[in-house]
Each structure stands twice: as structure tokens, then as C-alpha cells.
Amino acid sequence: MILPPVGLLHYLILSVCLFCFGLLAVITRRHAIGILLGIELMLNSANINLVAFSHFLSPPHPVLDGQVFALMVIALAACEAAVGLAIILRFYRQTTVTDVADAKLLKW
């Protein structure tokens, strides 16, 4: 059996799956770092979209925009993880937990 070549659709399906897993992790995880991982999955699913679109877009359009965008997103994801981990660490130092269900000083 000969498989069809990998096309745009396959990338899109992959990215949708990745995005949904990321969103699921953000919603269901109670560990702050687990949520952060889910967010990274969401960012990377967008990256797959960007690179795939950039590759498959028809020739008259600028081809590299999406790839450059993806590079920017990777850099920003790193910044976001750095700031996020610092904030999570401060929270951990004070409460000795990283479970977001324990963040209940501020409510309603």
C-alpha cells in the first residue's frame, strides 16, 4: 500500500490535536508547572501551523513570513517560561505547594 504524500492537511490535523491536548492540560492540570507545559504545547501547535502554511502557500506570496514568525514565537515562549517559572517559584517558596487549588487567598 502506497501512502499519499504528507500534505498541509496532515500538519493541520497534527496541530489541532496538539492544541487540544495543550488546552486540555491547561484546564485539567492542578500543578502550576503542568499548566505551563500545556501552554507550551499550545504555542508549539501554532508554530506547526505557521511553518506548514508558510511552506504550502502559493508562490506569489512571501514564503518565509511564517517561519520567521515561528522563530519569534520560540524566543517569546522561552521568555514566558522564564518569567512564569520565577513567579511559580516565588509562590512555592511562600506556600510550599505548586497546586493552583491552594491559591485561594484572593477569592470572589
Added chain:
Amino acid sequence: MPYSNLSVFAPELSLCGLAILVLVADLIVPRAWRRLPAGLAAVGLVVPLYFVARLWQKAPQSEFMGAYAIDGLSGAFKILLLVTGFLVILLSFDYLRKLQRGYGEYFALLLFSLTGMMLLTGAADLIVIYLAFEMISLSCYVLTGYMKRDPRSNEAALKYFLYGAAASGVMLYGISLLYGLGGSTRIIDIAARFMASGPAAAVAVQPAFLQSALVQAGVPELYVMRLAGLMMPLAVVLVTVGLGFKIAMVPFHAWAPDAYEGAPTPITAFLSVAPKVAGFALILRLLLVWYPELMGHWPALLASLATITMFGGNLWAIRQTNIKRMLAYSSIAHAGYLLIGVVVAATNSMGLHGIIVYLVAYLFMNLGAFAIVLLVARNMDGEEISDFSGLYHTAPALAAVMIIFLLSLTGIPPTAGFLGKLFIFGAAIGSGEWAWLAVVGIINSAISLYYYMNVARVMYFGKPGEQVLTVCPAGVVVVAVVCLLGTLGLGLFPGLIIKLIQQCV
């Protein structure tokens, strides 16, 4: 086009330079001069303000191959942002002295986030939009958690960060879909591509790559059309989630009350005004470029979101006992009123002017209210509404000024808030189609009267506390006076500002 004209970028460059200067000055000056960077930050804001004012008079143009727009709209928003930044820096002096934490990084972060907001007002490219978005968010997360020994501040930063990062992830996915559908990252090129294929574009546009890819993969023709037609609305909704987070729109508002309550009070004041200004600038730009080709149903979506935002903000505000939290919910409600303006702005320039007038009014009245909260909290050591008890007896002038800000927030003449609401509701009624939104807005103003006047009741009829007001930091008093003049001036002499806005935008 090999080189872009950097002079149009002068406001952002000078602001970014100022932030770096503040950071470096904090490192090299001796301990005795520690407050120098703070003064530098406040005085230095004059430079970007000068550049913005100079560019404001020029014809609209776009630079960096269409990625950045300079026009009357972005100019007006930039001036609003710089004024907000200046007032917040004045509010911060005394707060930081009491906090006994460093000055340099605080003001540098504030200026960096202000730079991001200025970028967002002119962003005309998906990459710039995302970068500016993150620049604002990352600085704001850190500022929210600035009191690192205070568990509430830490918790606020954690919640703000987790919500914010998730929202930006969702928005980025929407942006990546928009890039794929439009074939470009410039918002104007995306619009042009959709315009070329007529209003039924959502289905007709993708054929070249998406539909052939789907057909190749063996998906039946009928489903191909349907799938392609679904992608555009999905992308728009995902982007709306990100924007809704930034301006604290219900149901993406959950971070706001917690972040506002836990953050240092000057930062709360900053968060309640500046990101909203920047967010609305972006919403308006997308709307003006993309309506109606890409976003035919956006006004209807925003109208329903505006309704639940107004009701949600006002109804939750009623049960608050902490004044910062109450103002947080009130700021959510104000985002709802502003959204009415956006809905109308799609078809009518009255809405556009209404939003800017409302934002000017909101800036003065909200920052003014926060200045009074700071003064009271400084003396009473608490931020509960009960700390305002009997303020009329211990500090009558302060209570009177607070009443004026509260009346303005409700929208009662002759204050700035009345003028803003008059413009926005007037535009909604004038548009015909959206007149019902004005009715919802007026009902909500009536609801808001209840909780604003509750504070007034506590101030006038509550039992005065033991403490009297002894500390009156100069910076905070200056902000209160400026905001009072702005609130009353705009209410009593509206002609000036209206003329200026109609001329330039």
C-alpha cells in the same frame, strides 16, 4: 524599499531608550541618589510625548513595509498611554519608599510595558501584534508580583500569569490560522485578499492550497467547503479570546479581580487603564481594516459580549468589600460600555470618537479614584471599603473629591464620565441597529450607582475611625488634583477636547 524611515518610530525608540537608561542609572548611581531613576522616568516621558505630538499633525503613513501604522487614531491612543504612564509613576514614588524595594527595575518594567502598548496601538502586522502583546504581558506579570514577600502579590502574579499565558496561546493559534487563510502577516494584505473574492470570501478564498489539499486527502467535496468556511470564524473567535483577556471582558475576566487586589496599588491603577487603552486601539484597528470582509459577524459577537461584560462587572461589584476589588469589577463594566462604542464604530465614526472621549474620561476618573484609595490606604493601612468609614469627618476635602470621581464613574453630569457615556450611548442610539445596547448601558449605569454610592454612604454616615490623615505624599496629591481638574474640566468644557479629537482622528 531598502530602508524604513526611523523618524516615525521615534516615540517608541525614545521610550525604550528611556527604560534602558533608567535601568542603567539604577545600577551606577550611589545609594544616596537612589531616587534619581524614578525622577528620570517621570521627566523623561516628555521626550516620547513630544515626538508623538509632532507626528500627530502629519498625514497617516505606514512604515516597515506596512507593518506599522502611524495615524491620528494611534497618535491619540499613544498620548493617552503616556499620560497614564506619567500619572502612575507619580503615584508610585511614595508607595515604593514604604515598600523598601528597588526603584530601577520597577520603573524600567513600567516603561517597557508602556513601550509594548505604544507598539500595539500602531501594529498592522500579525507578528508585531503578537510581540507587542507579549511585551506588555510579561512586564505586567512581574509588576503584579513586585511585592515578593507578600503572599497575596505572589498569588495575584501566579493567576495573572497562568490566565495570560493561556490566553496568548489561544490567540496565537487564531493568528496562525489567520496567516494561513490570508496568506500574509500584514493585516491590510489579508483584508485585500478577502476583498478580492467578495463577501462570501470565507469559503471562496482558500481554494488554492487548502481545498486542493483536502481533496487530495480524499475528503468529499461538500465537507471541504464546509471545513474551509469554518476556519475563518474560528480564527476570529480565538483572536477575540486574546483581546478579551487584555481588556478584561467577561467571560475572560477571571484574572482581573485577583490581579488587581494583590498587585501594588499603583500597578492596579496602571492595569485598570493602560492595557485597556492599548487593547481597544488594536480592536479598533482590526475592525476598521477587516470589517466587513473578514469579520461580518464580529459586531454582533461583541455586542453580546458587551452585554454580559456590563452586567457581570456591575453585579459582581455590588458584593465586594475590598475597594480595589470593587474598582476591578467596575473597570470590567467600563470595558463593557467601551465595547458598545466598538460595535457602533464598525459602521459609524461617532462610535470611534465616543471611545476616545470615554477613554480620556475613564483615565482621569479611574486614576483619580485610585489616588484617593492610595491616600486612605497609606494612612489607615487597609484597603477595605470600611476603611473609608467617616472620612467626611476626618478629611472632608478628600471625601468630596472621592465623591466627584465616583459620580463621574457612574456617569452623572457635570463630570467627564457623563460626557463619555453621552457620546457612546448617543452613537449607539444614532446607529439605530444597536439602540438596544444603549438601553442596556443605561440600566447598568443605574446598577453601578448602587455600589459607587455605597462608598459615599460609608464616607459620610459611617463612624469615623481613630486615625486621622497625617501623611499626604506630594506625588499622589498632584495626581488627585490633575485628575480632578481633568474630570471636571472635561465635564464643564467639553468643546475643546471634542474639537481636538474630531480634527485629528
